[in-house]
Amino acid sequence: MSGELLDAVVVGAGPTGLACGIELTKRGLRAKLFDKGCLTNSLCNYPTNMVFFTTPELLEIGGIPMTCLGEKPVRVEALKYYRRVAQHYRLDVHQYEPVLGFEGSPGSFRVRTRDRMGRENEYACRFVILATGYYDRPNLLGVPGEDLPKVTHYYREPYPYFDQDVLVVGGKNSAAIAALELYRAGARVTLVHRRERLSDSIKYWIRPDIENRIRNGEIRAYFQTTVREILPDSVVLSTPEGEILLKNDFVFALTGYHPDTEFLARHGIVFDPGTQRPRVDPETLESERPGVYLAGVVVAGMHTNEIFIENGRFHGERIAEAILRASNSI
Ligand SMILES: Cc1cc2nc3c(=O)[nH]c(=O)nc-3n(C[C@H](O)[C@H](O)[C@H](O)COP(=O)(O)OP(=O)(O)OC[C@H]3O[C@@H](n4cnc5c(N)ncnc54)[C@H](O)[C@@H]3O)c2cc1C
Numbered sequence: 001m002s003g004e005l006l007d008a009v010v011v012g013a014g015p016t017g018l019a020c021g022i023e024l025t026k027r028g029l030r031a032k033l034f035d036k037g038c039l040t041n042s043l044c045n046y047p048t049n050m051v052f053f054t055t056p057e058l059l060e061i062g063g064i065p066m067t068c069l070g071e072k073p074v075r076v077e078a079l080k081y082y083r084r085v086a087q088h089y090r091l092d093v094h095q096y097e098p099v100l101g102f103e104g105s106p107g108s109f110r111v112r113t114r115d116r117m118g119r120e121n122e123y124a125c126r127f128v129i130l131a132t133g134y135y136d137r138p139n140l141l142g143v144p145g146e147d148l149p150k151v152t153h154y155y156r157e158p159y160p161y162f163d164q165d166v167l168v169v170g171g172k173n174s175a176a177i178a179a180l181e182l183y184r185a186g187a188r189v190t191l192v193h194r195r196e197r198l199s200d201s202i203k204y205w206i207r208p209d210i211e212n213r214i215r216n217g218e219i220r221a222y223f224q225t226t227v228r229e230i231l232p233d234s235v236v237l238s239t240p241e242g243e244i245l246l247k248n249d250f251v252f253a254l255t256g257y258h259p260d261t262e263f264l265a266r267h268g269i270v271f272d273p274g275t276q277r278p279r280v281d282p283e284t285l286e287s288e289r290p291g292v293y294l295a296g297v298v299v300a301g302m303h304t305n306e307i308f309i310e311n312g313r314f315h316g317e318r319i320a321e322a323i324l325r326a327s328n329s330i
Contacts, residue, residue: 006030006125008323009111011099013039013091015061015309016296017131018082019316021091022062027324032123033091034113036098040082042135043075048157049181050075053173053203058310061085097121102128102267106291107330126330127323130264130287131295131315134257134304141169141253145230151251158185165247167192167235169227170254172199176210178252183219190246191221192237201305227251259298267292277301284322285315291326293319 008024010017013035024031035041052059052073056066059078064085068077086093094113100120102111111123138153140146155178164187168179171193183189191214198210213219228236228243235248261271268289270279278301279288286293296312297304 004030004124006032006123007327008127008129009034009099009102009109009123009125010129010131010295011111012131012133012296013086013093013095014042014131014133014296015040015059015082016133016312016315017129018086018091019061019313020129020131020295020319021093021316022085022089023316023320024323025089025091026062027320029320029323029327031092032125033093034097034099034111035093035095036136038095039086039093040079042133043078043082045135045154045156046075047155047174047177047181048075050177052078054308054310056081059313061313061316062089064088104291106326109291126327127291127293129293129295129319130267130269130298132260132263132298134259134297137258137260138253139256139258141227141255143227143229145232145235146253148230148232148251150232150249151230151253153253153255153257155252155254158182158187161250162186164188164249166190167227167246167248167251168254169193169252170256171195171197171202171223172254172256173202173206175252175254176202176206178254179219180206180209180213182252183213189219190248191219192225192227193221193223194226196223227253256304258302258304261301264294264298269294271301275301275303277303281322283318285319286322293322295319 007029008031010020010033013033021033056068056073060066066081097113097115100112107126109125109128113121158181166187168175168191179189179191214221225239228238237244270288295315297307300306
């Protein structure tokens with residue numbers, strides 16, 4: 001076990017985990033952050049050409065101004081910004097070192113990790129902050145063939161799909177943007193959505209584009225339709241008019257993501273059975289397991305459309321304040 005007793009271990013070095021690290025540091029508390037991937041791992045895996053929906057000042061953490069070339073930041077600008085902020089505050093981030101689990105109680109937790117060499121390490125800390133996000137866990141369609149190599153739950157860029165028959169599943173921003181980019185890169189795109197129409201949450205600058213492409217027949221769309229089965233060279237759709245078979249080369253199932261509730265539950269996080277939200281103190285974000293705090297999108301449980309970087313970034317301050325107070329009383 002590493003010798004020093006840390007004030008806190010932060011699990012996850014996304015925007016929220018970094019905000020937690022910064023706010024702890026500002027208060028003179030010692031923290032280590034761990035990420036199973038790289039710094040801001042989720043953002044790194046977002047679509048290559050993504051443009052944030054949010055203006056830059058709403059993505060800022062640690063009081064460091066963010067600027068961007070256009071009206072809204074692109075992925076690369078956000079990646080550079082968060083990296084510079086982490087460097088500025090000299091955050092102690094262990095990348096590529098997943099947290100396997102932790103035991104203990106306030107004042108004496110032991111956090112277990114595995115580093116890149118496959119070594120299992122243990123760190124002692126007084127408090128634990130879980131800022132593990134949701135992007136690792138796609139919402140699966142749960143249909144036969146979903147495990148075929150041509151199926152992905154992550155869209156990166158359109159260029160490999162020129163002259164291919166591509167199915168995009170979903171009716172929100174990610175599905176609409178992917179369908180548009182794929183169409184413009186020369187793929188034959190079919191969009192399938194289980195509801196009657198595209199989601200109301202589609203951004204106002206994306207909606208007319210996708211609706212016009214569908215109206216013009218440039219993107220084929222099936223509403224109130226689900227995927228029944230994925231076969232190596234086709235897909236079976238269940239439409240209001242019955243089942244149809246479509247020629248298919250690739251499937252993008254962009255039906256959202258959810259937090260690793262098993263990991264959370266295994267570590268004593270209690271979920272509200274009605275809403276599926278983790279139970280936390282609304283002020284401090286301490287969970288029902290004393291000394292363990294939740295930060296960022298995990299606070300919303302399955303309601304991942306409620307917490308973004310925009311509002312999750314403020315969790316760091318609340319948790320750091322609570323930990324500072326609690327440190328003085330144990
Ligand atoms: C395409 C897309 C566009 C978006 N656009 C916007 C936008 O414009 N504005 C906005 O505010 N929000 C936007 N969001 C949402 C926003 O990106 C997320 O809400 C935000 O990343 C959540 O931050 P987080 O720190 O809670 O989680 P994450 O950024 O997901 O960070 C969690 C981290 O925890 C790590 N982790 C998980 N488990 C472990 C473990 N056991 N051990 C170690 N590390 C672990 C992960 O690798 C990850 O790096 C967008 C999301 C997507 C998918």
